Amino acid sequence: MENIFNFTKIELESFLVQKGYKKFLASQIFNWLYEKKEYDFAKFTNVKKETVEFLKNTFDTSFIEIAKVEEDKDVKKFLFSLKDGQKIESVLMYHNYGLSVCISSQVGCNMGCKFCESGRLKKVRDLETYEMLQQVIAIGNYINQKIDSVVIMGIGEPFDNYDNVIKFINLINDPKVLAIGARHITVSTCGLVPKIKAFADLGLQINLALSLHAPTDEKRKQIMNIANAYSLKEVFAALKYYQEKTKRRVTIEYIMLDKINDTQDDALTLAKLIKNYNVYVNLIPYNETKNIEFKASKQTQIDLFYNTLKKSGVDVTVRHKFGDKISAACGQLRSKEI
Numbered sequence: 001m002e003n004i005f006n007f008t009k010i011e012l013e014s015f016l017v018q019k020g021y022k023k024f025l026a027s028q029i030f031n032w033l034y035e036k037k038e039y040d041f042a043k044f045t046n047v048k049k050e051t052v053e054f055l056k057n058t059f060d061t062s063f064i065e066i067a068k069v070e071e072d073k074d075v076k077k078f079l080f081s082l083k084d085g086q087k088i089e090s091v092l093m094y095h096n097y098g099l100s101v102c103i104s105s106q107v108g109c110n111m112g113c114k115f116c117e118s119g120r121l122k123k124v125r126d127l128e129t130y131e132m133l134q135q136v137i138a139i140g141n142y143i144n145q146k147i148d149s150v151v152i153m154g155i156g157e158p159f160d161n162y163d164n165v166i167k168f169i170n171l172i173n174d175p176k177v178l179a180i181g182a183r184h185i186t187v188s189t190c191g192l193v194p195k196i197k198a199f200a201d202l203g204l205q206i207n208l209a210l211s212l213h214a215p216t217d218e219k220r221k222q223i224m225n226i227a228n229a230y231s232l233k234e235v236f237a238a239l240k241y242y243q244e245k246t247k248r249r250v251t252i253e254y255i256m257l258d259k260i261n262d263t264q265d266d267a268l269t270l271a272k273l274i275k276n277y278n279v280y281v282n283l284i285p286y287n288e289t290k291n292i293e294f295k296a297s298k299q300t301q302i303d304l305f306y307n308t309l310k311k312s313g314v315d316v317t318v319r320h321k322f323g324d325k326i327s328a329a330c331g332q333l334r335s336k337e338i
């Protein structure tokens, strides 16, 4: 049985019409699920008994389960157990501009970024759309508050699960589902060139973040396997295409690794590389983990890097460190049970 949360409104309408029901039933179902938060078909009081029976025999309404919640001051980390027993994690962050959830898009990840704890677990499978959607719904229900923004930056490479991720984006953006504005949704990629182009063709007003992490192909290859598949020339050609299509500014994510990519020369090379693009750079202090040998850049080095970029006219910020005490920070998402 397919999970009902996998369906967009249009998909559900066309499915129901094919089965001989009125299109309007889809609106009623969406209203119960997303407005009233009622997940038991038997309680859909405005739906006929026979129709309820049909729904019960046709759709699964089960939820991914919250197996554990850990808290740090401005962060809650959720461990979810999926129907097949796999585990994924999501992080809720309390920003001064609202509540943001960082979701996982795959069980494990095949991209093999060498600094990433999440990627040490090879991909087991892609998440279905409902498993992504329910991370956001379950967290909203748990804290009984509306989630303001969603970032697809947890475990997995979102563009390696492209179709399900796009459907997920459409669902959370739907005013009748979670009504999260396009500009409050961010998808992050380590640089899957064909998918960046496909995403550009959709013309969505979603934020795109590119995990660059190094300013030359040589350095990038040292820390990211994807650099062996696509050169920076190809990645930036895709970025140009994306910007021509969408006119959107892109975030360049840059993780600060001690003596790997954090010299002043690296900053100057980076400034040169991005100078003709509408981007801003987000410097990410690295969260060390005991399983990976990379070390975090010293604060003085981050300051020097930041100031060098600034002086070169680059718009740059340093990301606030979230949840490193509970291993909820970037690159640390990984089920302890595994």
Ligand code: SF4
Binding pocket: 109, 110, 111, 112, 113, 116, 117, 118, 119, 120, 154, 155, 156, 157, 190, 331
């Ligand atoms: S940084 Fe992202 S893309 Fe790279 S291995 Fe980790 S989860 Fe995968």
